[in-house]
Amino acid sequence: MSEGFRSSYDVRVRFAETDAQGIAHHAAFVVWLEVARVAYWAEHAGGYRAIQEQGLEALTTGLQIDYRATAAFDDVLTVYLRCVDVKGARFRYEYRVERGGELIATAETLHATVDARTHAPTRLPPWFVEAIARAEQT
Numbered sequence: 001m002s003e004g005f006r007s008s009y010d011v012r013v014r015f016a017e018t019d020a021q022g023i024a025h026h027a028a029f030v031v032w033l034e035v036a037r038v039a040y041w042a043e044h045a046g047g048y049r050a051i052q053e054q055g056l057e058a059l060t061t062g063l064q065i066d067y068r069a070t071a072a073f074d075d076v077l078t079v080y081l082r083c084v085d086v087k088g089a090r091f092r093y094e095y096r097v098e099r100g101g102e103l104i105a106t107a108e109t110l111h112a113t114v115d116a117r118t119h120a121p122t123r124l125p126p127w128f129v130e131a132i133a134r135a136e137q138t
């Protein structure tokens with residue numbers, strides 16, 4: 001496990017995610033981060049549906065990716081992630097994307113929970129905050 005990260009998920013670069021040079025397209029990284037984040041919620045917090053059942057949505061409000069190396073078709077990448085700065089209606093994820101221990105990218109996503117109907121900011125439910133705290137402590 002990459003230092004400081006307790007959760008990770010593997011993704012395989014699909015041919016459709018590469019460009020004419022055979023390199024994984026930068027936009028594919030956004031999808032891989034989301035795949036890992038949704039899997040994290042399923043493993044630790046009852047899944048995204050559990051949030052929706054509370055009448056909430058978790059919006060992505062920011063994204064930063066720093067690309068360090070290229071990835072190519074059929075590469076298996078490991079997306080390490082951790083949820084940090086859980087406060088009020090906001091939370092943040094930090095990521096490392098590696099291929100066999102080689103750093104491919106670092107990233108950060110910012111999120112806010114909102115009422116599903118009005119989109120007004122709404123505090124994270126206590127059960128979600130507790131689930132994340134448990135996930136990050138184990």
